[in-house]
Amino acid sequence: MQESALLQAYREYEWELLKFLGRRLGSTATASDIAQDLYIKLLRVDEHPPIKDLRAYLFRMAANLATDHLRVEKRRTEILVESEGVLSPPNNALTPERYAMAREELDFMEAEIAKFPLRCREVFYLARYKGMTQPEIAEELGVGLTTVYKDLKKALNLLVQARRRFLDFSS
Numbered sequence: 001m002q003e004s005a006l007l008q009a010y011r012e013y014e015w016e017l018l019k020f021l022g023r024r025l026g027s028t029a030t031a032s033d034i035a036q037d038l039y040i041k042l043l044r045v046d047e048h049p050p051i052k053d054l055r056a057y058l059f060r061m062a063a064n065l066a067t068d069h070l071r072v073e074k075r076r077t078e079i080l081v082e083s084e085g086v087l088s089p090p091n092n093a094l095t096p097e098r099y100a101m102a103r104e105e106l107d108f109m110e111a112e113i114a115k116f117p118l119r120c121r122e123v124f125y126l127a128r129y130k131g132m133t134q135p136e137i138a139e140e141l142g143v144g145l146t147t148v149y150k151d152l153k154k155a156l157n158l159l160v161q162a163r164r165r166f167l168d169f170s171s
Contacts, residue, residue, distance in 0.1 A: 006042050009054035017062050024066045034065050037135060041065075072134055072149050079156055105166055112162035116155060123148055124155035 003011075010017070014035065021031035038061055051057045113121060119141065126132045126140060134148045141148070 004042070004045075004047075005054060006045075006051070006058070007039075009058055010039060010042055013055055013058055017058060020059060021062055021066055024063070025069065030069065033133075033135060034062065034069055037065055038062055040139075068145065069135070072145060075149065075153075076134070079153060083156055083160060101170070104170075105163075108166045109159065109162060112158065113155075116158060119143070119147075120151045120155050120158075123151040127152055 017038070018028070018031050018035055021034050022028045025031050025034065038058070041061070113124065116124065122141060123137055126137045127134070132140065134145055134152070138145045138148045
């Protein structure tokens with residue numbers, strides 16, 4: 001099977017793309033991940049439209065992926081700041097009473113998580129328990145990055161609502 005012109009151009013400009021992405025993202029590791037995402041994207045497309053300037057096209061695709069990544073990471077940070085204290089309460093001394101209350105809350109939250117839609121629950125599990133990044137989750141589940149972001153946001157919103165209900169019941 002012969003490589004497409006875009007894949008050949010990718011190989012030719014790979015180092016330039018990595019430097020470009022590294023400067024834009026401030027991380028060589030993230031730049032490598034985004035470059036890999038670009039490569040995978042190019043592999044998945046069977047026929048590419050006729051493109052006059054392959055280099056410019058590749059760099060525009062890379063810039064768009066980097067922008068998407070920065071947007072997702074910014075929103076992820078915002079969500080974590082918003083949920084600060086809700087999902088990870090301050091650490092206090094553990095007494096038998098606090099242990100019993102924590103156990104009750106944990107049981108309640110586990111029951112609430114079990115009610116999540118399946119994909120939402122999977123995304124939450126992979127992100128919070130497996131420590132996978134959103135691009136890794138998208139690849140694992142075969143869905144788009146936006147879908148992962150929306151499912152993670154939905155899961156966090158549902159958890160915040162569930163915790164508020166629990167606190168209202170236990171007050």
